[in-house]
Every structure is written in structure tokens, then in C-alpha cells.
Amino acid sequence: MTGSTTLRGRKILYLVSEDWYFCSHRLALGIAAKAAGAEVVVATRVDRHREEIERAGLRVAPIGMARGGTDPLHDLATIRELTRLYRDERPDLVHHVALKPILYGGLAAIRAEVPAVVNAVAGMGFIFISGGLLARSLRPIIRTAQRSLMNRSNTKTILQNPDDVAMYQNEVGVRPEQIAVIRGAGVDTDRFQPAPEPDGPLIAVCVSRMLWDKGIGELVAAAGLLKARGVDLKVRLVGPSDDNPASIARATLDGWSGDGLVEVAGPSDDIAGEYARAHIAVLPSYREGLPKSLLEAAAAGRPLVATDVPGCREVCREDESGLLVPARSIQPLADALERLAGDPALRRRLGENARRAAETEFSQELVIRQTLELYEEMLGR
Secondary structure: OOOOOOOOOOEEEEEEEEHHHHHHHOHHHHHHHHHOOOEEEEEEEOOOOHHHHHHOOOEEEEOOOOOOOOOHHHHHHHHHHHHHHHHHHOOOEEEEEOHHHHHHHHHHHHHHOOOEEEEEOOOOHHHHHOOOHHHHHHHHHHHHHHHHHHOOOOEEEEEOOHHHHHHHHHHHOOOHHHEEEOOOOOEOOOOOOOOOOOOOOEEEEEEOOOEHHHOHHHHHHHHHHHHHHOOOEEEEEEOOOOOOOOEOOHHHHHHHHHOOOOEEEEOOOOHHHHHHOOOEEEEOOOOOOOOHHHHHHHHOOOOEEEEOOOOHHHHOOEOOOEEEEOOOOOHHHHHHHHHHHOOHHHHHHHHHHHHHHHHHHOEHHHHHHHHHHHHHHHHOO
């Protein structure tokens, strides 16, 4: 969409807590907004990806906001920092990605009188999934704040699946006209291409942050069950740990690896290669928005095993692109993995269907077009 007159000469500011997350989920969108004539600023905590963002022609505004943490004084300082940034930059539109940027950026946008606000709910996150006292205490406060921020006339909130739409309308109280449905960040179907199954031992790969609420604990237990059954399938965990309250301790990951239950690979810059070297993709998460890891696995033509929860079941469709299992389950998860391990024809059929869905429903080009059209609608008012 390089010919857009609505975006030409406008300034769009993305607020994302981590630079790596912007690169993995929103860099292509930022590049497309720039190609449409907008000046693009990325406000994020800078770690190792500043140069990658700047090479794309986008300007980086470093901020101190952390992805996790619940320190009220630090949070107030973050809101003040964002307010100053918004007043200095004077963006025409800000695009907040995930819960903290939505809340803190939303407050800053009001104080700085930003004309248009887009919120992208990337998933429910720890606060809405955890049953702990802290999460249960914060939940009603956050819902009230979201309802107030998301119902403003200059604001649209992007949700990724129908379950989240129902929840935000019925439980949070966001009006339907303030919601836009765009299915995830999209997947690059040129970068992620189907490849023949590799020779050697069967591998089920889980690409995810190492969080308990991604179902990693259940997956490791299922791997132990498969080992006890004598099933020749290696489970490989690929992804980083972070400061999320649900993060799995490094010692625990090392213990699983040392016991030979799973292979703990850590973060990788070659996710396409991870799927090319695997036979099955698995994500037993408790809840998602629309998981990019499953989208990438689908584009790579791999059969999926996932939990029957919001977000996952949008991509992993029972006996069409994969097998669904109950959340927080161990034996059904092991059974599904064992079934795919023993049936190459089923793996091939599900993988081909997954690739087809990635091309027709979840492509990056489609998501970018829908998002830029939303920007144009808001800026054209």
C-alpha cells in the first residue's frame, strides 16, 4: 500500500516493551507503514535489535519500560516518561502492543492529547491466566482501566480471535464499535516454506517463551510418559526465558535437560530452520491471542498439536491442520504426539492443510493490509 495519501506525511509511533518482540511481530508492519509514506518511530526497551530496526529505516526511541514487574513507583515513572515522549514526538497515531503498553501508553496518550490510538491485545498474559492472589487482585483493576481506555472515541482495539472479542465485550465492557478483528501478526509465507521431513529421529518442537502458562511443564511430563512407553520421539524446547512472573527457572530447565526428558535449546534466530528439522509442532498453552509460533509452523507445513483454547484452536483445527488436547493435560498430550509419531500419512495431510490455511487466512500481507486500512480509517476521520 505505497500509494496511501492518508498515511503520507503522518507520524506513527509503536510502543512495544521489548525490541526483539517488535522485530519478530511488528517489524514488517512498520516497514509497510513507512513505505506508505508515514514517519515511523519505535518506542521500546533497547537490547540487541536496535540496528535491525534502524536498518529498516525506522527511528528508535529508547524507553525504560520493562515487560514484567509490578513496582508502582517504576510504573509511575514509566507513564511520565511516555507522556514526555508523546508530547515531544507529537505522533498522529500510536500503536500499543500488549497489556502494559496499552495501559501505560493509553494514559500517556490522554495526557499528551494524541489524536488516534490503536491497541493490539497480543494475548491475555499472566494477569488473566494465573490463579494466584496477585493476579486475581489486579484483574478487576486492569479490566476497569481497559474499559475506560478502550471505549474512547479516538481508540480502536485489535483482537485476534472470537473468544477474546466475546470476553472484551461481555466481561471488560468494551463497545463493539471500538473493536477491530485482525488475526495475529501474520506469517511470512515466503520465509516459512514446507520442506520434506528430515531423516533421523522424530522431533516434536515447541517454539515458545519458557513459561509455565505456555504448558511447558505438561509437555515435559508428556515427554516423560512417551519415554516410558518406548515411543521414539524427541521433544525439543526452543525459546527464551524472561522476567515474566510465570517464567520457568533456569535450574528447572537444566534439570529437565540433564534428566534426558527434553532437549532445551534456548532462543534461536532460525525458527524456519527449527521447523524444517522437526516433524511435529506442539504448543500446549493455556490461552493465546493468535500464536505466531503455530502460524509459522503451519506455514512450514508441519502438523500441529495444541490445546483446545482461545487462539490455539484458530490455527490448530482438529483433524484438519492438527490435533487438539485439553489444556493442562498430560496423557492426552502424550497420546496426540504418539499418534502423529506413528502415522506419516496423517502428518503429511495435516501439514499440507496447515500450509494452505497459512497462505489463505493468516498471511503477513493480509494482516498488514488490514492494519494499514485501520490506520487510514482512524486518521481520515
